[in-house]
Amino acid sequence: MTPLRLTVLGAALALAALTGTGAATAAAPAVASPAAVAVSTAAAVPLFTDGYGLTLVPEDTEVHSPTDFTLTVTTKQLSGKHKIRILLPAGYDADPDRRWPVTYFLHGGGGNVNDVAAAPALHSDSMITVVPDGGLKGWYVNWLMQNTAEGAANWETFHLTQVVPFIEANLRTRTDRAHRAVVGLSMGGFGALHYAQTRPDLFGHAAALSGGIDFGKWEIRGAVLATELNLSGAWCAASSSSGSGGGTCVGHGPYVDSDAIFGSPYPVFNADRVWKAVDPAAPANLAKLSNTGITLYTGNNDLIDVHTAAASKTVHDRLGQLGIPSRLVDYGNGASLAPSCNGGHNYGCWAPAFADYVPRLEAAFATAG
Structure with missing residues (x-):
């Protein structure tokens, strides 16, 4: 049977349900290269070495400060160049024998690695924060279709089997799950829970802020489809990478097929089996978080967060039914x-x-020893 595909009009109507205004995701690591690449000497940025399928592009390195810099890499898993922003604690150089917890921050749709500047708390003196590129509409998964205008799009492989070991090979990190967290917002909220469920051996802590974390909700599926079709509208404006979340929106890149990421969204003859398999709210996936610290934040006071609030409550309630503790902060109107x-x-x-x-999170890292 030919998979059902969403028309542009259908996606616009789906997103209208979410926004109210119209159209608004493992391979074994390679052996590290022996050649080291100094990304910067003047600003005392650490020395990084190619490896795990990542090749540095040193001329594209951006040094914001000695503890805040952005690397550029290439990988066969993704088309083009991709950035990784790294925030080091102030004492990183002064204490060369110390190893540090690591938090991976996953940005939202239409965003980029520089979004982290809008959340100053993530530049902590108690941990390293790593912000890998997630694409304008990567959705933190390996796409079903690899021949779209986006080209190669194996985001999950890039993050979990390349970026994580690359960071651990090049920085002084704590490498146990109790000292590793994954956090994200909006599209990245899905990514945070999905990665924590996919690799519970890696992440001992996960947090989703206004996350698209319930694929049982048609409104959340509609948001994904709108990013595929680049039907920006209110969703894009609300998810912008600007510090306030509004302003000019870059959109979600070129149009791709509505089945490109997760396959058909329609629950007909199990056509939406991939959506169900990766749904963070599915009880079978939530059960994988039995030993993970889980925190959910959401408002409920606009046409997007009213749905992320419902999704967060569903996840929180189902975790409770499974006997798994979690913390839900619904701050309502803020x-x-x-x-x-x-x-x-x-x-x-x-x-x-x-x-x-x-x-x-810092206290949890400290408690873990």
Whole structure:
């Protein structure tokens, strides 16, 4: 049977249900190369070595400060060049014998690695923060279709079997799961829970902020489809990489088939089997988090977060039914969180949410020894 595909009009209608305004995801590592690449000497940036399928492009390195820099890499898993922003604790150089916990921050749709600048709490003196490129619509999975305008799109392989070991080979990190976290917002909220479920051996902590974490909701599927078809609209504007979450939106890149990432979204003859298999809210996937610290943040005061609030509650309730503890912070209209927060899908809420979460994560890392 030929898979059912979503028309542009159908995706627009699906996204309208979410936004109210119209159209608004493992291979074994390679052996490390013996050649080391100095990405910067003037700013005392650490020496990095090619490996695990990643090749550095040293001329594209961006040094924001000695503890904040961006590498550029190429990999056969993805088309083109891709950035990895790294935030080091202030004491990294001064304490050469110390190893540090690591938090991986996954940005949202239409965003990029520089989004981390809008959440200052993630630049912590108690941990390393790594921000890998997730694409404008990568959705933190290996795409079913590899011959679209995006080309090779194996985001999950890139992050889990290349970036993680690359970071651990080049920086002084704690390599046990108790000292490794994955956090994300919006599209990256899906990625955080999906990666924690896919590789519970890697991540002992996971947090999703305004996450698209329930693929049982048609509104969440509609948001994914709109990114594939680049039907930006209100979703894109609300998910922008700007510090407030609004402003000019870069969109989600070129049009690709509506089945490109997860296959057909239609629950007909099990055509949506991939959506169900990777659904973070599926009880079988939630059961994989039995030994993981899980935190969920969401507002409920705009046409996007009203749905992320419902998704977060579903995940929280199902975890409870499985006897797995989790922390849900639904800050509603934002008044209980921060003056900058209006309860919507933006960094005015996400930045203070991270300011609340990071000290708790730091304490968990410290407790783990």
